[in-house]
């Protein structure tokens with residue numbers, strides 16, 4: 175890496191990381207919501223991938239995109255059983271700067287440091303950037319890893335549509351990915367001996383532990399459900415209050431019922447973060463309202479039970495407004511316990527850093543059904559994530575890079 179690959183002043187180890195986040199700081203800014211909206215194969219995503227490729231090439235890495243739109247950068251020859259590190263560059267709508275990019279930038283920086291120290295890997299090594307981890311364009315989180323592992327059926331994936339009605343198949347074609355080749359990728363899976371994802375912590379776990387980094391222990395079971403309320407579209411002024419079948423009211427009652435069901439189930443979480451009204455006019459009683467439920471719990475059965483309870487409460491809420499409700503599952507991820515041997519190895523290598531569970535989903539969680547994976551969390555001083563307010567201090571980010579460098583040194 176030449177000095178121009180960093181900011182050109184000061185210690186390259188610090189500036190490599192900082193300048194990586196700085197260089198992409200204007201890409202995909204969302205002036206309406208605040209923060210970033212970086213979605214699969216849209217201009218910001220393309221720009222981020224170009225940035226990643228350019229950064230990787232400057233490190234002498236060999237860049238390729240796989241059948242499912244995941245981008246790889248190889249350090250040395252490609253090969254099976256590689257040590258793979260990485261994360262994602264896409265965001266939720268109006269997301270923060272760290273969720274995803276911190277892991278990618280840290281991976282590049284850790285490799286830079288290893289190269290600068292003269293380290294030569296004894297195993298193949300790659301940085302992997304997964305496609306559409308947040309599921310913000312096509313609705314299914316961890317799309318790239320789910321396709322790679324076969325957890326998401328390729329026919330179903332091709333038929334997914336975005337908010338503009340563009341199918342994933344058509345969007346893939348437009349992005350130069352052959353939609354016919356989407357799906358389980360055994361060649362790619364064989365390439366990954368183990369996967370380590372560094373990520374900003376998305377909670378308050380590390381604040382009290384006095385450690386800038388932790389190793390992940392588990393991920394909550396979680397999924398997404400579309401709840402469609404149907405009533406009767408009508409005139410906002412001419413329809414008496416007693417004559418209405420308003421699905422917006424059914425949705426409103428349901429939101430409180432969702433919160434109450436989750437509170438009654440210790441350790442569970444349930445969120446309605448998205449709503450769409452049809453037709454969506456100020457002076458129109460909606461004919462239909464869709465909301466999306468995100469529900470999570472420590473065990474698969476507890477998450478399933480929570481959704482069963484929510485379904486019953488939502489039906490009652492809809493009936494109370496003369497409406498109907500249909501709950502349809504869009505995605506499901508079972509609880510993940512990260513590979514204990516790899517987890518313990520990372521903890522030892524990082525001199526006994528704490529382990530932490532997380533409520534957030536990750537590609538490392540999806541891949542864990544097929545191969546050993548691990549995660550390193552970097553302290554988040556407010557615990558806020560999926561928000562423009564998401565933050566991590568430079569010192570903690572650097573501690574994360576040092577941890578990843580140390581782990582790579584040991585694994586490679």
Ligand code: GLV
Pocket residue numbers: 307308315533534535536
């Ligand atoms: C991804 O960040 C998720 O947990 O939904």
Ligand code: MN
Pocket residue numbers: 266273308534560
């Ligand atoms: Mn996220």
Ligand code: MN
Pocket residue numbers: 262273274307373536
């Ligand atoms: Mn993430």
